[in-house]
Amino acid sequence: MSLFRDKFKKVAEKNKSLLCIGLDPDPEKMPLNDIILFNNLIIEATQDIICSYKPNLGFYEQFGSDGLKILEATLKSIPKEIPVIGDAKMGDIGSTSKAYAHAMFDIWGFDAITFNPYLGKDSLDPFLAYKDKELFILCRTSNPGAKYFQDLLVINAANEKRPLYQYIALKAEEWNEEDNIGLVVGASSTHELKKVRPICPTMLFLIPGVGTQGGDLQGAVKSGVDNQGRGIIINVARDILYASKDKKRFVEASRARAIEFRDEINDSLVSLGKPW
Amino acid sequence: MSLFRDKFKKVAEKNKSLLCIGLDPDPEKMPLNDIILFNNLIIEATQDIICSYKPNLGFYEQFGSDGLKILEATLKSIPKEIPVIGDAKMGDIGSTSKAYAHAMFDIWGFDAITFNPYLGKDSLDPFLAYKDKELFILCRTSNPGAKYFQDLLVINAANEKRPLYQYIALKAEEWNEEDNIGLVVGASSTHELKKVRPICPTMLFLIPGVGTQGGDLQGAVKSGVDNQGRGIIINVARDILYASKDKKRFVEASRARAIEFRDEINDSLVSLGKPW
Numbered sequence: 001m002s003l004f005r006d007k008f009k010k011v012a013e014k015n016k017s018l019l020c021i022g023l024d025p026d027p028e029k030m031p032l033n034d035i036i037l038f039n040n041l042i043i044e045a046t047q048d049i050i051c052s053y054k055p056n057l058g059f060y061e062q063f064g065s066d067g068l069k070i071l072e073a074t075l076k077s078i079p080k081e082i083p084v085i086g087d088a089k090m091g092d093i094g095s096t097s098k099a100y101a102h103a104m105f106d107i108w109g110f111d112a113i114t115f116n117p118y119l120g121k122d123s124l125d126p127f128l129a130y131k132d133k134e135l136f137i138l139c140r141t142s143n144p145g146a147k148y149f150q151d152l153l154v155i156n157a158a159n160e161k162r163p164l165y166q167y168i169a170l171k172a173e174e175w176n177e178e179d180n181i182g183l184v185v186g187a188s189s190t191h192e193l194k195k196v197r198p199i200c201p202t203m204l205f206l207i208p209g210v211g212t213q214g215g216d217l218q219g220a221v222k223s224g225v226d227n228q229g230r231g232i233i234i235n236v237a238r239d240i241l242y243a244s245k246d247k248k249r250f251v252e253a254s255r256a257r258a259i260e261f262r263d264e265i266n267d268s269l270v271s272l273g274k275p276w
Numbered sequence: 277m278s279l280f281r282d283k284f285k286k287v288a289e290k291n292k293s294l295l296c297i298g299l300d301p302d303p304e305k306m307p308l309n310d311i312i313l314f315n316n317l318i319i320e321a322t323q324d325i326i327c328s329y330k331p332n333l334g335f336y337e338q339f340g341s342d343g344l345k346i347l348e349a350t351l352k353s354i355p356k357e358i359p360v361i362g363d364a365k366m367g368d369i370g371s372t373s374k375a376y377a378h379a380m381f382d383i384w385g386f387d388a389i390t391f392n393p394y395l396g397k398d399s400l401d402p403f404l405a406y407k408d409k410e411l412f413i414l415c416r417t418s419n420p421g422a423k424y425f426q427d428l429l430v431i432n433a434a435n436e437k438r439p440l441y442q443y444i445a446l447k448a449e450e451w452n453e454e455d456n457i458g459l460v461v462g463a464s465s466t467h468e469l470k471k472v473r474p475i476c477p478t479m480l481f482l483i484p485g486v487g488t489q490g491g492d493l494q495g496a497v498k499s500g501v502d503n504q505g506r507g508i509i510i511n512v513a514r515d516i517l518y519a520s521k522d523k524k525r526f527v528e529a530s531r532a533r534a535i536e537f538r539d540e541i542n543d544s545l546v547s548l549g550k551p552w
Binding site: 056064092 | 300302332334335337338339340341343344345348364365366367368369370371372373375376378379383384392393394395396397398399400414417418419420421422423424425426428429430431432437440443444447489
């Protein structure tokens with residue numbers, strides 16, 4: 001079990017939560033101009049409700065080098081015991097992947113990252129060599145465009161047909177020798193979650209697309225959990241971060257919204273007979 | 277025609293070159309410790325031999341925030357008329373892609389970027405909205421792992437079978453309304469280049485994998501060119517950058533190696549009856 005998985009389990013059990021908050025700063029929607037302060041307040045107000053945080057690097061890179069200082073300060077304000085997923089959906093040839101893995105794990109110190117598998121096994125290897133870290137491979141994403149390539153029927157050497165995202169899940173399961181691979185499967189695709197879970201019965205699924213993106217939360221929980229009623233991380237960003245534009249009460253509003261999500265997930269676990 | 281294409285055409289014709297140098301700093305292989313100085317010397321010594329430069333962001337991100345200062349200084353030292361391709365192989369859901377596009381084009385000022393299409397059309401759109409910029413979509417990459425997913429046979433709605441990379445080329449052609457899409461097709465796959473050129477007859481192909489990666493340069497040129505004997509950018513990084521470890525003569529060695537590559541490409545153009 002990766003160190004990420006260990007941290008995740010401890011925090012999830014302590015907070016009775018499978019909710020992850022996506023720390024994706026969007027100046028147009030934020031009640032404060034100071035992004036570091038905004039992130040710090042959100043983290044302070046939600047750290048007892050979540051199982052992890054997930055900053056998406058695009059939302060920091062859009063501010064140039066200032067953005068990286070904001071990310072650095074944000075990471076510092078997250079308590080050490082809470083696992084952090086660096087969302088950059090990277091993937092490059094072996095020698096370059098090695099540089100990226102060093103950047104994400106040694107320099108930034110992320111506990112896990114998201115990964116685009118299009119370049120195949122040798123693009124993953126430098127990341128998988130970090131056995132304590134977790135690699136969430138994009139399987140079926142939550143956006144409308146996911147259908148274009150991810151749902152294409154592919155034929156393998158044995159002439160079996162299945163959608164590409166399921167083939168990727170199969171390969172991920174095969175490559176998971178160090179037990180440090182997870183999958184990204186969007187909540188907007190509960191049908192796909194149902195199909196992927198039997199292929200990867202014990203993997204951790206990172207599930208985005210709930211909230212603003214419109215995914216079905218209860219359906220995602222029921223379709224996504226492993227046979228222990230766990231094994232999922234539900235990510236919500238905008239719907240929690242921008243619960244209110246009111247400078248005086250947005251922290252409270254974000255906390256309340258996070259509690260709602262956590263509780264709705266937990267209600268689904270109860271209805272599955274798998275309470276905390 | 278994108279502004280990128282315009283810049284590319286002018287510089288390529290002036291320098292009689294389809295060679296791009298990948299500015300990928302690797303401290304283990306470099307003859308100098310000062311990366312900014314190293315890059316500046318390489319740029320100074322090769323700017324009359326190339327048609328573009330391509331920094332891969334992973335090689336800068338591995339140095340943390342210092343790396344971004346190095347990238348910034350490197351970009352400043354490239355003459356304005358030479359187009360620069362930012363290689364980050366990104367791809368995310370629409371709202372995040374918008375942030376990335378802003379980062380790459382408005383903040384960094386790249387003329388073109390590389391893009392991973394796994395998330396589909398809405399992940400491209402925020403980039404395509406920059407009509408002056410060029411988007412090189414990963415089609416068939418140059419690494420050994422490319423075979424895992426890119427070569428899979430996929431079936432479309434009309435029950436036609438073709439490898440995934442060819443299907444992606446078809447979609448790229450369909451989505452190229454603003455004439456600002458190009459493709460990445462590795463030199464290690466001349467067979468694939470031959471297949472993709474008829475699908476996208478007028479697109480610009482960015483071709484990595486020559487040199488250290490072992491791709492067949494003459495084969496790549498012959499299989500990749502459009503019917504004008506142009507339409508390709510051959511990228512070489514390590515083989516030129518690290519031509520010598522000798523502090524006193526590496527600049528000269530890199531320049532000589534770049535000239536060799538440019539001339540070998542041009543010899544192929546001559547043999548095709550398409551000299552400059």
